[in-house]
Amino acid sequence: MEQALIEGRKALPECLPNPPVGCVLVRADSIISRGYTNAPGKHHAEAMALSQVEGELSDVTAFVTLEPCSFxxxxxxxxxxxxxxxxxxxxxxxxxxxxxxxGKGIDILKAAGIPVMVGLMSEEAKQDLSPYLLHLSHN
Ligand SMILES: [Zn+2]
Structure with a gap:
Protein backbone atom coordinates (compact mmCIF):
# COMPACT_ATOMS: atom_id res chain seq x y z
CA MET A 1 0.00 0.00 0.00
CA GLU A 2 2.98 2.22 0.61
CA GLN A 3 3.88 1.83 -3.07
CA ALA A 4 0.28 2.58 -4.09
CA LEU A 5 0.45 5.83 -2.10
CA ILE A 6 3.65 6.76 -3.92
CA GLU A 7 1.92 6.08 -7.27
CA GLY A 8 -1.02 8.25 -6.25
CA ARG A 9 1.25 11.24 -5.68
CA LYS A 10 2.31 11.05 -9.34
CA ALA A 11 -1.26 11.80 -10.43
CA LEU A 12 -1.20 15.48 -9.46
CA PRO A 13 -2.02 17.89 -10.97
CA GLU A 14 -3.20 16.23 -14.24
CA CYS A 15 -5.86 14.12 -12.53
CA LEU A 16 -7.82 17.06 -11.11
CA PRO A 17 -10.68 17.36 -10.35
CA ASN A 18 -10.50 13.60 -9.79
CA PRO A 19 -8.69 12.45 -6.64
CA PRO A 20 -5.01 11.37 -7.02
CA VAL A 21 -5.44 7.64 -6.47
CA GLY A 22 -2.64 5.10 -6.71
CA CYS A 23 -2.80 1.36 -7.40
CA VAL A 24 -0.31 -1.49 -7.52
CA LEU A 25 -0.92 -5.12 -8.53
CA VAL A 26 1.02 -7.77 -6.64
CA ARG A 27 1.66 -11.39 -7.60
CA ALA A 28 3.80 -13.65 -5.39
CA ASP A 29 5.16 -10.71 -3.37
CA SER A 30 6.28 -8.79 -6.48
CA ILE A 31 4.72 -5.69 -7.97
CA ILE A 32 3.69 -6.56 -11.53
CA SER A 33 1.98 -3.28 -12.43
CA ARG A 34 1.44 0.26 -11.17
CA GLY A 35 -1.09 2.95 -11.91
CA TYR A 36 -2.40 6.35 -10.87
CA THR A 37 -5.29 8.58 -11.83
CA ASN A 38 -4.79 10.00 -15.32
CA ALA A 39 -6.41 13.16 -16.70
CA PRO A 40 -10.25 13.24 -16.53
CA GLY A 41 -11.80 10.82 -19.04
CA LYS A 42 -8.60 8.76 -19.16
CA HIS A 43 -7.53 5.81 -17.02
CA HIS A 44 -8.24 5.74 -13.32
CA ALA A 45 -5.44 4.23 -11.22
CA GLU A 46 -6.91 0.72 -11.28
CA ALA A 47 -7.57 0.83 -15.03
CA MET A 48 -4.05 2.05 -15.75
CA ALA A 49 -2.52 -0.76 -13.68
CA LEU A 50 -4.84 -3.40 -15.20
CA SER A 51 -4.11 -2.21 -18.75
CA GLN A 52 -0.48 -3.25 -18.34
CA VAL A 53 -1.14 -6.91 -17.53
CA GLU A 54 -2.79 -9.64 -19.58
CA GLY A 55 -5.29 -12.32 -18.73
CA GLU A 56 -7.03 -13.37 -15.56
CA LEU A 57 -5.64 -12.13 -12.30
CA SER A 58 -7.00 -14.63 -9.80
CA ASP A 59 -3.56 -14.94 -8.18
CA VAL A 60 -3.08 -11.17 -8.04
CA THR A 61 -3.85 -8.76 -5.20
CA ALA A 62 -4.67 -5.12 -5.94
CA PHE A 63 -3.71 -2.37 -3.49
CA VAL A 64 -5.70 0.81 -4.12
CA THR A 65 -5.54 3.99 -2.04
CA LEU A 66 -9.24 4.79 -2.61
CA GLU A 67 -12.34 2.65 -3.00
CA PRO A 68 -12.69 1.66 -6.69
CA CYS A 69 -15.49 3.59 -8.38
CA SER A 70 -18.80 1.77 -8.73
CA PHE A 71 -20.35 4.00 -11.37
CA GLY A 103 -19.22 1.68 -0.17
CA LYS A 104 -20.87 0.65 -3.45
CA GLY A 105 -17.50 -0.08 -5.05
CA ILE A 106 -16.69 -2.39 -2.14
CA ASP A 107 -20.13 -4.05 -2.42
CA ILE A 108 -19.58 -4.83 -6.13
CA LEU A 109 -16.29 -6.59 -5.33
CA LYS A 110 -17.74 -8.51 -2.38
CA ALA A 111 -20.84 -9.51 -4.35
CA ALA A 112 -18.50 -11.11 -6.89
CA GLY A 113 -16.88 -13.13 -4.09
CA ILE A 114 -13.64 -11.14 -4.05
CA PRO A 115 -12.05 -10.71 -0.61
CA VAL A 116 -11.81 -6.99 0.21
CA MET A 117 -9.88 -5.46 3.09
CA VAL A 118 -10.53 -1.80 3.86
CA GLY A 119 -8.44 0.49 6.04
CA LEU A 120 -4.84 -0.49 5.35
CA MET A 121 -2.74 2.71 5.81
CA SER A 122 -5.95 4.75 5.88
CA GLU A 123 -4.37 7.59 7.85
CA GLU A 124 -1.68 8.10 5.24
CA ALA A 125 -4.23 7.86 2.42
CA LYS A 126 -6.46 10.38 4.18
CA GLN A 127 -3.59 12.85 4.37
CA ASP A 128 -2.94 12.53 0.65
CA LEU A 129 -6.52 12.32 -0.60
CA SER A 130 -8.83 14.21 1.71
CA PRO A 131 -8.20 17.63 0.06
CA TYR A 132 -9.47 16.15 -3.21
CA LEU A 133 -12.39 14.04 -2.03
CA LEU A 134 -15.21 16.41 -2.87
CA HIS A 135 -18.72 15.26 -3.63
CA LEU A 136 -19.54 14.99 -7.33
CA SER A 137 -15.97 15.73 -8.35
CA HIS A 138 -14.93 12.15 -9.10
CA ASN A 139 -15.86 10.87 -12.54
ZN1 LIG B 1 -12.39 4.37 -11.19
Missing part, protein backbone atom coordinates in the same frame (compact mmCIF):
# COMPACT_ATOMS: atom_id res chain seq x y z
CA UNK A 72 -19.79 4.55 -15.04
CA UNK A 73 -18.83 8.21 -15.41
CA UNK A 74 -16.50 9.35 -18.16
CA UNK A 75 -14.70 6.03 -17.71
CA UNK A 76 -16.01 2.50 -16.95
CA UNK A 77 -16.45 1.46 -13.33
CA UNK A 78 -13.15 0.31 -11.85
CA UNK A 79 -14.91 -2.04 -9.42
CA UNK A 80 -16.59 -3.82 -12.35
CA UNK A 81 -13.33 -3.92 -14.28
CA UNK A 82 -11.58 -5.57 -11.32
CA UNK A 83 -14.40 -8.15 -11.20
CA UNK A 84 -14.16 -8.80 -14.96
CA UNK A 85 -10.42 -9.39 -14.70
CA UNK A 86 -11.07 -11.83 -11.82
CA UNK A 87 -8.73 -10.12 -9.41
CA UNK A 88 -7.84 -12.38 -6.48
CA UNK A 89 -8.18 -9.88 -3.65
CA UNK A 90 -8.34 -6.12 -3.11
CA UNK A 91 -6.90 -3.97 -0.36
CA UNK A 92 -8.40 -0.48 -0.11
CA UNK A 93 -6.98 2.26 2.11
CA UNK A 94 -9.92 4.62 2.19
CA UNK A 95 -13.63 4.58 1.37
CA UNK A 96 -14.73 7.13 -1.24
CA UNK A 97 -16.85 9.90 0.27
CA UNK A 98 -18.40 10.62 -3.13
CA UNK A 99 -22.12 9.90 -2.60
CA UNK A 100 -22.22 7.99 -5.90
CA UNK A 101 -19.72 5.55 -4.46
CA UNK A 102 -19.61 5.42 -0.65
Missing amino acids: HGRTPSCALTLVERKIGAVYVALLDSDPRNL
Whole structure:
Protein backbone atom coordinates (compact mmCIF):
# COMPACT_ATOMS: atom_id res chain seq x y z
CA MET A 1 0.00 0.00 0.00
CA GLU A 2 2.98 2.22 0.61
CA GLN A 3 3.88 1.83 -3.07
CA ALA A 4 0.28 2.58 -4.09
CA LEU A 5 0.45 5.83 -2.10
CA ILE A 6 3.65 6.76 -3.92
CA GLU A 7 1.92 6.08 -7.27
CA GLY A 8 -1.02 8.25 -6.25
CA ARG A 9 1.25 11.24 -5.68
CA LYS A 10 2.31 11.05 -9.34
CA ALA A 11 -1.26 11.80 -10.43
CA LEU A 12 -1.20 15.48 -9.46
CA PRO A 13 -2.02 17.89 -10.97
CA GLU A 14 -3.20 16.23 -14.24
CA CYS A 15 -5.86 14.12 -12.53
CA LEU A 16 -7.82 17.06 -11.11
CA PRO A 17 -10.68 17.36 -10.35
CA ASN A 18 -10.50 13.60 -9.79
CA PRO A 19 -8.69 12.45 -6.64
CA PRO A 20 -5.01 11.37 -7.02
CA VAL A 21 -5.44 7.64 -6.47
CA GLY A 22 -2.64 5.10 -6.71
CA CYS A 23 -2.80 1.36 -7.40
CA VAL A 24 -0.31 -1.49 -7.52
CA LEU A 25 -0.92 -5.12 -8.53
CA VAL A 26 1.02 -7.77 -6.64
CA ARG A 27 1.66 -11.39 -7.60
CA ALA A 28 3.80 -13.65 -5.39
CA ASP A 29 5.16 -10.71 -3.37
CA SER A 30 6.28 -8.79 -6.48
CA ILE A 31 4.72 -5.69 -7.97
CA ILE A 32 3.69 -6.56 -11.53
CA SER A 33 1.98 -3.28 -12.43
CA ARG A 34 1.44 0.26 -11.17
CA GLY A 35 -1.09 2.95 -11.91
CA TYR A 36 -2.40 6.35 -10.87
CA THR A 37 -5.29 8.58 -11.83
CA ASN A 38 -4.79 10.00 -15.32
CA ALA A 39 -6.41 13.16 -16.70
CA PRO A 40 -10.25 13.24 -16.53
CA GLY A 41 -11.80 10.82 -19.04
CA LYS A 42 -8.60 8.76 -19.16
CA HIS A 43 -7.53 5.81 -17.02
CA HIS A 44 -8.24 5.74 -13.32
CA ALA A 45 -5.44 4.23 -11.22
CA GLU A 46 -6.91 0.72 -11.28
CA ALA A 47 -7.57 0.83 -15.03
CA MET A 48 -4.05 2.05 -15.75
CA ALA A 49 -2.52 -0.76 -13.68
CA LEU A 50 -4.84 -3.40 -15.20
CA SER A 51 -4.11 -2.21 -18.75
CA GLN A 52 -0.48 -3.25 -18.34
CA VAL A 53 -1.14 -6.91 -17.53
CA GLU A 54 -2.79 -9.64 -19.58
CA GLY A 55 -5.29 -12.32 -18.73
CA GLU A 56 -7.03 -13.37 -15.56
CA LEU A 57 -5.64 -12.13 -12.30
CA SER A 58 -7.00 -14.63 -9.80
CA ASP A 59 -3.56 -14.94 -8.18
CA VAL A 60 -3.08 -11.17 -8.04
CA THR A 61 -3.85 -8.76 -5.20
CA ALA A 62 -4.67 -5.12 -5.94
CA PHE A 63 -3.71 -2.37 -3.49
CA VAL A 64 -5.70 0.81 -4.12
CA THR A 65 -5.54 3.99 -2.04
CA LEU A 66 -9.24 4.79 -2.61
CA GLU A 67 -12.34 2.65 -3.00
CA PRO A 68 -12.69 1.66 -6.69
CA CYS A 69 -15.49 3.59 -8.38
CA SER A 70 -18.80 1.77 -8.73
CA PHE A 71 -20.35 4.00 -11.37
CA HIS A 72 -19.79 4.55 -15.04
CA GLY A 73 -18.83 8.21 -15.41
CA ARG A 74 -16.50 9.35 -18.16
CA THR A 75 -14.70 6.03 -17.71
CA PRO A 76 -16.01 2.50 -16.95
CA SER A 77 -16.45 1.46 -13.33
CA CYS A 78 -13.15 0.31 -11.85
CA ALA A 79 -14.91 -2.04 -9.42
CA LEU A 80 -16.59 -3.82 -12.35
CA THR A 81 -13.33 -3.92 -14.28
CA LEU A 82 -11.58 -5.57 -11.32
CA VAL A 83 -14.40 -8.15 -11.20
CA GLU A 84 -14.16 -8.80 -14.96
CA ARG A 85 -10.42 -9.39 -14.70
CA LYS A 86 -11.07 -11.83 -11.82
CA ILE A 87 -8.73 -10.12 -9.41
CA GLY A 88 -7.84 -12.38 -6.48
CA ALA A 89 -8.18 -9.88 -3.65
CA VAL A 90 -8.34 -6.12 -3.11
CA TYR A 91 -6.90 -3.97 -0.36
CA VAL A 92 -8.40 -0.48 -0.11
CA ALA A 93 -6.98 2.26 2.11
CA LEU A 94 -9.92 4.62 2.19
CA LEU A 95 -13.63 4.58 1.37
CA ASP A 96 -14.73 7.13 -1.24
CA SER A 97 -16.85 9.90 0.27
CA ASP A 98 -18.40 10.62 -3.13
CA PRO A 99 -22.12 9.90 -2.60
CA ARG A 100 -22.22 7.99 -5.90
CA ASN A 101 -19.72 5.55 -4.46
CA LEU A 102 -19.61 5.42 -0.65
CA GLY A 103 -19.22 1.68 -0.17
CA LYS A 104 -20.87 0.65 -3.45
CA GLY A 105 -17.50 -0.08 -5.05
CA ILE A 106 -16.69 -2.39 -2.14
CA ASP A 107 -20.13 -4.05 -2.42
CA ILE A 108 -19.58 -4.83 -6.13
CA LEU A 109 -16.29 -6.59 -5.33
CA LYS A 110 -17.74 -8.51 -2.38
CA ALA A 111 -20.84 -9.51 -4.35
CA ALA A 112 -18.50 -11.11 -6.89
CA GLY A 113 -16.88 -13.13 -4.09
CA ILE A 114 -13.64 -11.14 -4.05
CA PRO A 115 -12.05 -10.71 -0.61
CA VAL A 116 -11.81 -6.99 0.21
CA MET A 117 -9.88 -5.46 3.09
CA VAL A 118 -10.53 -1.80 3.86
CA GLY A 119 -8.44 0.49 6.04
CA LEU A 120 -4.84 -0.49 5.35
CA MET A 121 -2.74 2.71 5.81
CA SER A 122 -5.95 4.75 5.88
CA GLU A 123 -4.37 7.59 7.85
CA GLU A 124 -1.68 8.10 5.24
CA ALA A 125 -4.23 7.86 2.42
CA LYS A 126 -6.46 10.38 4.18
CA GLN A 127 -3.59 12.85 4.37
CA ASP A 128 -2.94 12.53 0.65
CA LEU A 129 -6.52 12.32 -0.60
CA SER A 130 -8.83 14.21 1.71
CA PRO A 131 -8.20 17.63 0.06
CA TYR A 132 -9.47 16.15 -3.21
CA LEU A 133 -12.39 14.04 -2.03
CA LEU A 134 -15.21 16.41 -2.87
CA HIS A 135 -18.72 15.26 -3.63
CA LEU A 136 -19.54 14.99 -7.33
CA SER A 137 -15.97 15.73 -8.35
CA HIS A 138 -14.93 12.15 -9.10
CA ASN A 139 -15.86 10.87 -12.54
ZN1 LIG B 1 -12.39 4.37 -11.19
